[in-house]
Amino acid sequence: MLVWSKRGRAGAWLVFGILAGVVYGLPAAVILCASLARSWNGVLPSGLTLGHYAQAVSGSSGAALEASLITGVVASALAVLNGTAAALALRRMEGMPRRVLDAVFFLPSAMPSVSIGLGLLVAFSRPPILLNGTIAIVFAAHFVLISAFTFGAITAGLARLSPDYEQVAASLGARPIYRLRRVTLPLVLPYLIAAFSLSFALSMGELGATVMVYPPGWVTMPVQIFGLSDRGDVFHAAALTILLAASTLAALASVSLVPARSAAR
Amino acid sequence: MNSAAARGIEAGSVDSQLADLAAASLAKEAGAQGAGGIGFEGVTVAYKGSIVLADFTLAVRPGEVLALIGPSGSGKTTALRAVAGFVRPVAGRVSVGGRDVTDLPPHARGIGMVVQNYALFPHMRVAENVAFGLRARHAPETEVRAQVESCLAMVGMAAFGRRYPRELSGGQQQRVAIARALAIRPDVLLLDEPLSALDAQIRHAMIEELARLHRSLPALTVLYVTHDQSEALTLADRIGILRDGRLRALGPSRELYRRPPNRFAAEFLGGANLLPVVIETPDAGNGFSEVRFGTTRLRALRPEGAAAGETRLLCIRPHNLTFVPGDPAANTVLARVHEVRWKGELHDLTLEAEGRTLRLASVPLRAPPEPGAVVSAYFAPDEATLLADEGDG
Ligand SMILES: Nc1ncnc2c1ncn2[C@@H]1O[C@H](COP(=O)(O)OP(=O)(O)O)[C@@H](O)[C@H]1O
Numbered sequence: 171m172l173v174w175s176k177r178g179r180a181g182a183w184l185v186f187g188i189l190a191g192v193v194y195g196l197p198a199a200v201i202l203c204a205s206l207a208r209s210w211n212g213v214l215p216s217g218l219t220l221g222h223y224a225q226a227v228s229g230s231s232g233a234a235l236e237a238s239l240i241t242g243v244v245a246s247a248l249a250v251l252n253g254t255a256a257a258l259a260l261r262r263m264e265g266m267p268r269r270v271l272d273a274v275f276f277l278p279s280a281m282p283s284v285s286i287g288l289g290l291l292v293a294f295s296r297p298p299i300l301l302n303g304t305i306a307i308v309f310a311a312h313f314v315l316i317s318a319f320t321f322g323a324i325t326a327g328l329a330r331l332s333p334d335y336e337q338v339a340a341s342l343g344a345r346p347i348y349r350l351r352r353v354t355l356p357l358v359l360p361y362l363i364a365a366f367s368l369s370f371a372l373s374m375g376e377l378g379a380t381v382m383v384y385p386p387g388w389v390t391m392p393v394q395i396f397g398l399s400d401r402g403d404v405f406h407a408a409a410l411t412i413l414l415a416a417s418t419l420a421a422l423a424s425v426s427l428v429p430a431r432s433a434a435r
Numbered sequence: 436m437n438s439a440a441a442r443g444i445e446a447g448s449v450d451s452q453l454a455d456l457a458a459a460s461l462a463k464e465a466g467a468q469g470a471g472g473i474g475f476e477g478v479t480v481a482y483k484g485s486i487v488l489a490d491f492t493l494a495v496r497p498g499e500v501l502a503l504i505g506p507s508g509s510g511k512t513t514a515l516r517a518v519a520g521f522v523r524p525v526a527g528r529v530s531v532g533g534r535d536v537t538d539l540p541p542h543a544r545g546i547g548m549v550v551q552n553y554a555l556f557p558h559m560r561v562a563e564n565v566a567f568g569l570r571a572r573h574a575p576e577t578e579v580r581a582q583v584e585s586c587l588a589m590v591g592m593a594a595f596g597r598r599y600p601r602e603l604s605g606g607q608q609q610r611v612a613i614a615r616a617l618a619i620r621p622d623v624l625l626l627d628e629p630l631s632a633l634d635a636q637i638r639h640a641m642i643e644e645l646a647r648l649h650r651s652l653p654a655l656t657v658l659y660v661t662h663d664q665s666e667a668l669t670l671a672d673r674i675g676i677l678r679d680g681r682l683r684a685l686g687p688s689r690e691l692y693r694r695p696p697n698r699f700a701a702e703f704l705g706g707a708n709l710l711p712v713v714i715e716t717p718d719a720g721n722g723f724s725e726v727r728f729g730t731t732r733l734r735a736l737r738p739e740g741a742a743a744g745e746t747r748l749l750c751i752r753p754h755n756l757t758f759v760p761g762d763p764a765a766n767t768v769l770a771r772v773h774e775v776r777w778k779g780e781l782h783d784l785t786l787e788a789e790g791r792t793l794r795l796a797s798v799p800l801r802a803p804p805e806p807g808a809v810v811s812a813y814f815a816p817d818e819a820t821l822l823a824d825e826g827d828g
């Protein structure tokens with residue numbers, strides 16, 4: 171704490187609270203109210219209902235929640251796998267090749283999601299690889315979009331790992347695979363978890379690329395919400411938004427419950 | 436040191452079978468080929484083009500404790516890393532137990548290594564840490580358990596198997612790191628400044644403990660890296676002194692201390708007094724030479740190949756100088772008292788003679804002299820050596 175006096179600290183908290191309330195709280199509160207409103211014509215909504223939620227977990231909206239969760243898990247898992255492999259491979263490299271490859275892996279984070287969606291559409295709409303109209307192209311879009319962040323998080327974790335652990339393991343007779351499994355990966359597990367969480371949260375909220383590539387039958391939550399609000403079905407969209415946020419948070423919370431013992435450093 | 440050359444000479448003088456025998460025994464003597472020794476032959480290591488270990492040749496004999504000392508950055512850790520296989524020499528060979536390991540990956544070398552900050556695996560309990568090497572080799576579980584138990588007992592940590600490393604003190608972590616290295620039954624143990632992270636009190640106890648450990652494992656070859664000369668003098672059979680990636684001196688600890696081969700060894704090991712002198716009489720009888728320091732005539736051990744008129748450095752250990760309050764007698768240096776430091780029973784003195792500083796350590800004095808007083812400092816001629824005056828050493 172930089173502020174020491176009791177009163178000063180209380181003041182700081184008050185200012186922080188008001189700012190946080192306006193920036194985060196107000197929109198969330200409005201959405202929450204809308205999701206529960208039967209109609210909203212005046213300043214405040216009128217009539218409470220859980221009907222929108224019932225609608226949200228059934229039919230096409232229920233399918234959207236499922237599609238989003240599956241896409242998030244699959245794309246994040248692939249990104250973590252790929253990011254770990256890439257970060258491990260690049261770790262021992264130095265100089266120019268390392269900088270070039272680093273840049274390549276970070277490139278997607280600098281690309282607008284719409285460009286990535288368009289790029290995938292153009293690339294995979296004709297043979298030899300035809301992905302357009304399949305679920306795979308959604309996974310691919312999400313994977314491309316989040317892989318840079320995953321790679322960054324894992325690289326940062328590996329950079330903080332002292333080479334001593336692996337060298338001692340090697341001197342004790344551990345072969346590379348055994349070392350990776352018993353020493354390196356357990357020691358960077360906290361970073362893998364963080365990378366997965368970040369990827370999953372990004373994937374759950376992804377709209378720009380998805381909206382360009384999604385096939386019929388694989389409508390993700392953001393696409394569904396976008397469509398609903400486009401058609402003026404704001405209350406239903408609000409309920410879905412709340413559900414999206416809640417399920418993302420729940421998924422992240424369960425990931426963070428992975429035994430912290432191995433994370434101890 | 437150069438056993439190959441020695442072998443060559445031997446081979447020329449006797450018939451071939453005998454020569455082979457002699458070569459084998461010489462090799463054993465040199466340690467490089469004997470069971471469990473460590474051999475460096477012309478090992479050169481470079482990081483990004485800058486050489487940090489230059490043409491390093493050293494044979495650690497089986498069962499020996501050899502301390503490698505030197506200032507920070509002199510290449511001590513690099514030498515250990517070359518044995519363990521963490522760094523690849525650009526030239527030269529490394530052998531362990533007579534086996535050339537230069538091209539073997541670290542995991543195939545079977546060496547026990549304790550790094551400077553121990554690097555205990557934080558996600559494993561103490562017992563799992565110690566078991567790691569055996570599990571990596573897929574040893575049977577009963578053997579693993581027995582070996583973990585005995586290794587932990589050996590370092591006095593039997594009761595701590597279920598703790599995590601973070602729940603241990605520095606000294607305890609150190610013991611576990613040693614137990615972990617010993618669990619794979621290595622012939623060779625590499626210790627990189629194992630006591631540097633501990634505070635002075637524990638360090639003293641640990642030196643004793645390490646000495647005891649080696650007595651219980653007499654076949655274990657230990658290469659011990661430290662920048663602390665007292666650790667080296669206490670523990671090591673032989674000491675090698677590194678400077679700027681080069682081995683500057685090597686010898687039995689006592690020998691190296693009493694008769695340092697050069698200026699750097701004299702100063703780094705034991706902080707000797709070095710006085711510039713001129714040789715008057717190279718052979719003054721009884722194995723002594725007579726030298727002149729300013730106008731004072733002194734005696735010291737006769738160096739090899741000394742000629743009258745040559746300049747040398749007279750090397751006297753601070754605790755070999757005693758304080759003579761009375762008249763100047765033989766082999767004394769007249770000096771002015773610069774500083775007197777009282778250390779309980781004993782005193783440390785700094786004197787000045789002919790513009791040179793003389794340090795006296797651990798002198799018992801009833802009435803210490805005042806700074807400025809003129810005194811004479813005596814040393815026994817057989818405790819003073821004459822070193823070549825080679826500039827900065
Ligand atoms: N990984 C490395 N990359 C570049 N230089 C290094 C590396 N490790 C050590 N050095 C350099 O090599 C020299 C010797 O280092 P080291 O063997 O660790 O010395 P010591 O253990 O005697 O203090 C030092 O000058 C150090 O800066």
Ligand SMILES: [Mg+2]
Nearest residue numbers: 511512513628
């Ligand atoms: Mg070092």
